[in-house]
Amino acid sequence: MVGKDLDRSVAEGNDIVIDICDLRKSYRLGDIEVPILHGIDLCVKKGEFVAIMGPSGSGKSTLMNMIGCLDRPTSGKVVLMGKDTLAISDNELAELRGFEIGFVFQSFNLIPRLSAYENVLLPTYSNSRKGHNSPQRAKDLLKLVGLDDRMDHRPTELSGGQRQRVAIARSLINEPSLILADEPTGNLDSKTSEEILGIFSELHRNGCTIVMITHDPEMEKYVDRVVHIKDGYIKNN
Amino acid sequence: MDIRQALVIALGSIRSAKLRSALTMLGIIIGVAAVVANVSLGTSFNQYFTDELGSLGSNFIIIYSQDVNIFYDAQLEVIRNTPGVVGASAFNQQTAAVTYMSATRQIDVQGVSADAQEISNLPVASGSFLTDKDRYVAVLGKEVAEEKFGRDVPVKNYIDITFRRNDGTTVTQKFRVKGVLEGEDNTFVQGGPDRDVAIYIPIRTMNEILGVEDYSGFSAKTASAESVRPVSEEVNRRLARNLGVPARDIDNEDAKPYRIFNQADILEQLDMLSNSLTILITIIALVALLVGSIGIMNIMLVTVTERTKEIGLLKSLGYTRSDILTLFMLESIVVGVIGGILGTLLGMAGSFAVETYLDIPRVFPVYLIFLGFIISVIVGLIAGVYPASRAASLDPVEALRHE
Ligand SMILES: Nc1ncnc2c1ncn2[C@@H]1O[C@H](COP(=O)(O)OP(=O)(O)O)[C@@H](O)[C@H]1O
Numbered sequence: 275m276v277g278k279d280l281d282r283s284v285a286e287g288n289d290i291v292i293d294i295c296d297l298r299k300s301y302r303l304g305d306i307e308v309p310i311l312h313g314i315d316l317c318v319k320k321g322e323f324v325a326i327m328g329p330s331g332s333g334k335s336t337l338m339n340m341i342g343c344l345d346r347p348t349s350g351k352v353v354l355m356g357k358d359t360l361a362i363s364d365n366e367l368a369e370l371r372g373f374e375i376g377f378v379f380q381s382f383n384l385i386p387r388l389s390a391y392e393n394v395l396l397p398t399y400s401n402s403r404k405g406h407n408s409p410q411r412a413k414d415l416l417k418l419v420g421l422d423d424r425m426d427h428r429p430t431e432l433s434g435g436q437r438q439r440v441a442i443a444r445s446l447i448n449e450p451s452l453i454l455a456d457e458p459t460g461n462l463d464s465k466t467s468e469e470i471l472g473i474f475s476e477l478h479r480n481g482c483t484i485v486m487i488t489h490d491p492e493m494e495k496y497v498d499r500v501v502h503i504k505d506g507y508i509k510n511n
Numbered sequence: 512m513d514i515r516q517a518l519v520i521a522l523g524s525i526r527s528a529k530l531r532s533a534l535t536m537l538g539i540i541i542g543v544a545a546v547v548a549n550v551s552l553g554t555s556f557n558q559y560f561t562d563e564l565g566s567l568g569s570n571f572i573i574i575y576s577q578d579v580n581i582f583y584d585a586q587l588e589v590i591r592n593t594p595g596v597v598g599a600s601a602f603n604q605q606t607a608a609v610t611y612m613s614a615t616r617q618i619d620v621q622g623v624s625a626d627a628q629e630i631s632n633l634p635v636a637s638g639s640f641l642t643d644k645d646r647y648v649a650v651l652g653k654e655v656a657e658e659k660f661g662r663d664v665p666v667k668n669y670i671d672i673t674f675r676r677n678d679g680t681t682v683t684q685k686f687r688v689k690g691v692l693e694g695e696d697n698t699f700v701q702g703g704p705d706r707d708v709a710i711y712i713p714i715r716t717m718n719e720i721l722g723v724e725d726y727s728g729f730s731a732k733t734a735s736a737e738s739v740r741p742v743s744e745e746v747n748r749r750l751a752r753n754l755g756v757p758a759r760d761i762d763n764e765d766a767k768p769y770r771i772f773n774q775a776d777i778l779e780q781l782d783m784l785s786n787s788l789t790i791l792i793t794i795i796a797l798v799a800l801l802v803g804s805i806g807i808m809n810i811m812l813v814t815v816t817e818r819t820k821e822i823g824l825l826k827s828l829g830y831t832r833s834d835i836l837t838l839f840m841l842e843s844i845v846v847g848v849i850g851g852i853l854g855t856l857l858g859m860a861g862s863f864a865v866e867t868y869l870d871i872p873r874v875f876p877v878y879l880i881f882l883g884f885i886i887s888v889i890v891g892l893i894a895g896v897y898p899a900s901r902a903a904s905l906d907p908v909e910a911l912r913h914e
């Protein structure tokens with residue numbers, strides 16, 4: 275049922291979810307500019323499942339943060355759902371993050387004092403879609419990730435895998451056009467990792483657009499496409 | 512962002528960090544309590560002074576001669592005839608040796624007329640006050656009747672008073688005790704003599720014994736409290752003219768052979784005194800509040816730094832800068848309001864206790880409750896918003912990287 279909602283993005287006209295053009299990012303370290311990304315071009319279509327792979331420190335997270343509007347590029351263009359993210363206001367940017375992007379972090383980033391259910395509901399306090407029954411949806415999503423009996427648990431009372439499930443449910447609460455996951459299984463053992471990846475693959479089957487950073491070569495068989503990054507360049511596309 | 516949901520989040524965050532919230536609140540509580548207690552105490556002192564002066568005799572004017580042979584019956588008539596004066600009485604004073612049952616004490620003897628009872632507020636506890644027909648009778652202050660001689664001096668007993676005359680000779684005269692005055696509550700707000708340790712005798716008898724015709728002063732009463740000041744000015748004018756003081760010296764204390772006081776002037780001086788006292792303690796309280804606020808700000812800065820990662824997360828979930836400010840502001844306001852309530856209660860209790868201990872009126876101006884509230888909310892806001900607005904301006908990724 276949640277999956278059916280997610281088909282919406284496929285049904286709508288525009289087919290390109292992410293359009294990145296000559297994206298560059300450098301950090302200032304004292305007086306020196308250290309370039310991290312040297313002109314990335316990337317295009318992700320609706321319904322695609324893209325894995326980003328590459329050695330540690332190659333700039334994967336930097337790229338992901340820019341797609342998720344958490345960071346600003348030094349130059350280049352990031353267009354999400356037809357919107358130029360560098361041209362819009364801070365409030366529009368916040369709305370984009372709230373409605374169109376579901377971010378899943380390696381370190382879960384749940385708020386410890388809130389229950390699983392409240393954590394899932396958290397984004398809706400700021401942005402909630404018209405016509406959504408958010409509390410019901412939060413329960414449905416927790417059921418979807420297999421936590422129907424853990425709704426009132428605090429994150430500290432959950433295992434790593436369970437925490438990541440809560441985070442995935444949270445990323446889906448506002449029915450985003452795009453799921454971004456930065457090493458979602460990086461802190462999990464291999465068996466739990468497999469379960470989590472299973473959830474993403476299931477979401478993908480239901481029509482979700484997903485970009486995921488991973489080190490797991492096993493993932494290649496789930497995804498539509500793998501993008502390899504090395505030293506700030508895309509190796510093959 | 513919906514305020515109710517924001518409130519739920521804010522309350523949750525306050526509850527989850529009890530020690531921090533308690534410390535923050537403590538600063539506000541102490542500051543607000545200090546302000547509330549001090550202002551309340553100041554108000555009570557004011558009330559106390561006013562009450563005390565009221566008990567001294569209502570609407571009185573008192574005039575002291577600065578020299579002998581200035582005030583006679585003619586001057587008393589000038590005062591009596593001034594419009595607005597409803598009663599006037601002359602008095603004389605001498606510290607004389609008073610003997611009762613072979614014990615002799617130096618006591619302040621006041622010669623007064625019958626209307627002094629009304630003008631100077633001299634209620635009797637036993638016996639009765641002097642009349643203008645009385646000759647060798649005396650009315651005793653409470654302390655004179657009960658303590659001075661180591662034994663009670665009851666009504667109808669006799670005392671001997673030895674006066675010194677201007678020519679150096681002494682005269683001793685026997686007086687019958689006609690009445691004993693009620694004790695005074697307090698003596699430090701005094702316009703006239705301390706009635707507890709004085710003996711009152713008829714002024715005509717006193718002047719006769721001393722062989723003089725002048726008076727050391729007059730006391731007068733006006734129709735209403737409002738008219739005290741203008742009537743007192745008119746009395747001053749008429750008296751000055753009568754005594755040949757030039758009009759330009761009317762307000763020059765050194766050029767006139769007398770001093771004139773009225774209740775309004777004394778009240779005003781006391782008011783000024785108690786106001787400057789109130790201002791002083793309020794400033795001290797405000798400094799306490801300021802120090803408390805800086806403490807709160809410090810704690811809030813640390814908290815926000817601790818919670819920068821949380822702010823980053825909220826931003827990544829789509830919260831705007833103003834959403835985050837709303838959350839932190841609500842948190843500060845809730846802490847401020849709770850601190851304000853407790854601080855106001857503590858301040859009330861504190862001032863109540865001190866007022867009870869000092870036995871002064873327990874006045875608590877209601878506006879202080881609002882004042883305490885407003886102060887605490889403002890302090891909470893200022894202390895909470897600045898750090899939060901700093902954190903909310905960070906890029907989400909920067910805030911998230913924070914550990
Ligand atoms: N805020 C920053 N300031 C300076 N250097 C940074 C910052 N963030 C990341 N880097 C550097 O950028 C490079 C890429 O980092 P990152 O994108 O996190 O790599 P990864 O591919 O492992 O996710 C690393 O060398 C890292 O040290």
Ligand SMILES: [Mg+2]
Pocket residue numbers: 334335336456
């Ligand atoms: Mg990374």
